[in-house]
Amino acid sequence: MKSAEIREKFLKFFESKGHQIVASSSLVPANDPTLMFTNSGMVQFKDVFLGTDKRPYNRATSVQACLRAGGKHNDLESVGYTARHHTFFEMLGNWSFGDYFKKESLQWGWELLTQVYGLPPERLLATVYHEDDEAYDIWTKIIGLPPERVIRIGDNKGGKYKSDNFWMMADTGPCGPCSEIFYDHGPHIPGGPPGSPDEDGDRFIEIWNHVFMQFEMHEDGSVTKLPAPCVDTGMGLERVAAILQGVHSNYKIDLFQALIQAAARETGVPYSQDVPSLKVIADHIRACAFLIADGVIPSNEGRGYVLRRIIRRGIRHGYKLGQKQPFFYKLVPDLVREMGGAYRHLAEQEAHITETLKAEEERFFETLWKGMLVLTTSIAAKYAEKQNIKNLVPYPIRYPNYSFEYYVGDLDGNQVDFAHIESSTPDRDLEAAKNVNKLNKPKRPLYSSIRGCPKFESNDPNTCIHSVPVILPGDVAFKLHDTYGFPLDLTQDVCRERDVTVDVAGFDAAMQQQKDAARAAGKFKMDKLLEYEGEAGVFTGYEEMAHDACRV
Ligand code: ATP
Ligand code: MG
Ligand code: MG
Ligand code: MG
DSSP: OOHHHHHHHHHHHHHHTTOEEOOOOOSSOSSOTTOSSOOSGGGGGHHHHHTSOOOSOSEEEEEEEEEOSSSSSOOGGGTTTSSSOOSEEEEEEEEESSSOOHHHHHHHHHHIIIIISOOOGGGEEEEEETTOHHHHHIIIIIIOOOGGGEEEEOOOTTOOSSOOOEEESSSSEEEEEEEEEEEEOOTTSOOOOTTSTTTTSSSEEEEEEEEEEEEEEOTTSOEEEEEEEEEEEEEEHHHHHHHHTTOSSGGGSHHHHHHHHHHHHHHTOOOOTTOHHHHHHHHHHHHHHHHHHTTOOOOSSHHHHHHHHHHHHHHHHHHHTTOOSOOGGGGHHHHHHHHTTTOHHHHHTHHHHHHHHHHHHHHHHHHHHHHHHHHHHHHHHHHHHHHTOOOOEEEEEEOSSSEEEEEEEOTTSOEEEEEEEEOSSHHHHHHHHHHHTTTOOOSSOGGGGTTTOTTOOOSSTTOOOOSSOEEEOHHHHHHHHHHHOOOHHHHHHHHHHTTEEEOHHHHHHHHHHHHHHHHHHOGGGHHHHTOOOOOTTSOOHHHHHHHHHHHO
């Protein structure tokens, strides 16, 4: 069943149960300045639940565009790593504003899943809040789910596992238990059932959350009953589509095929559904295009900064695959072809989206390779410091296109790190790089020993796994942020691939220091203050080299 049909069947089903079909609202919440992005279907109905807005209907259904990046719900770090998380996704939902309650909601949910969508009932299981006997009885006695497949979940006060079946709109206000429906993708996939220690795996995938707002939380922590309980549900379209299309990963569904193909085409790598960077690019183009269509533009703060972070992250993954020119914007027509039918405003804004992305890419491609060089050499320097490796030298290798490479190694030809450098003037940059360490002649060329290098364990040429834990200093992360436009999460993303962690506290401190200094000294002295100093006793030639190369 195609995604379009899944959307349509959902809306039709709830329409037949007396629900008003409501259009998806903007990713920028209209009625909630405290919320960065629309992260679920209920956002546009928040005031209805709070009683400050009234609608001419008391049952509603929608397919809502959602974004979970930045703010309270942030799934950015999971993208490319789990089978089920996106930044942008579509949430199918149904609502009762003081009308029907648990029994109807769960029964209809079951009916839709098993009869309309035809999911095998024996693969489904449900969770309920541990004190919610009402929901437990509906599942076991009315719907007839075997008790061993209905799992009671606590409210996680002890923080034992992640699962938590008590929903709160905020610290005060409407709240209540929820019941979630999971699908078991089978024992060949790692992961345990909800509430178990390895519940975070991808075997049992949560598909549908039914929230029962029946209480109001007060400032003193006391809870009273709401006069008219409400229902708020949300189901991820991509997750149901994966099940209905017989695949495990969301990234293998129809909606993503064309996008992953386009990402492969534009980065010049063979098409594969399993290359994490292609998945990241396919995910990020959706988030970025939809954000721009809703009026967000890349900037250095707030929503615009989240957009900038996602764009740059997407570009970096293209760069990792060897793409050295702006490419991300070229995926827009593919996306519009895929989703412009369901989201007209996306199609209408195609030119604006393309131009905005292109401009941002052109900007970032100027500093990306320089930042990558600083990052790689800083990691190498840290690693060398830990291993007591003296006299790091670069081993630059020129390739017959726009690229050259630095293998950072010691004088015995041991590789310490690696950087693939894209540059529009590679010959000059390579010469600049060679000149830095003229005196240090390696005993043998590193390149011949790369394959045999014990520290070079990965087949991915952008990755060098170090044999001791390395932490990237916070001031380097800050410099990357400040001088090369590397958002912190981008630096973390690169580091994660190399098994390196980032000193986030140090980053924050450097950021704070800059703010304080700016306040004290006025903006004019900023450049001076930000001059980077290499650490005493540790190789800093690459820093200088990077700067030299940057200047050409
Ligand atoms: P998970 O535990 O898998 O992260 P969640 O509990 O955070 O999901 P909810 O907040 O309950 O998700 O949202 C309702 C539904 O929206 C989920 O059951 C799931 O189907 C879908 N969903 C949530 N987050 C994402 C995401 N990042 N990408 C795709 N679908 C999502
Ligand atoms: Mg989540
Ligand atoms: Mg969950
Ligand atoms: Mg949930």
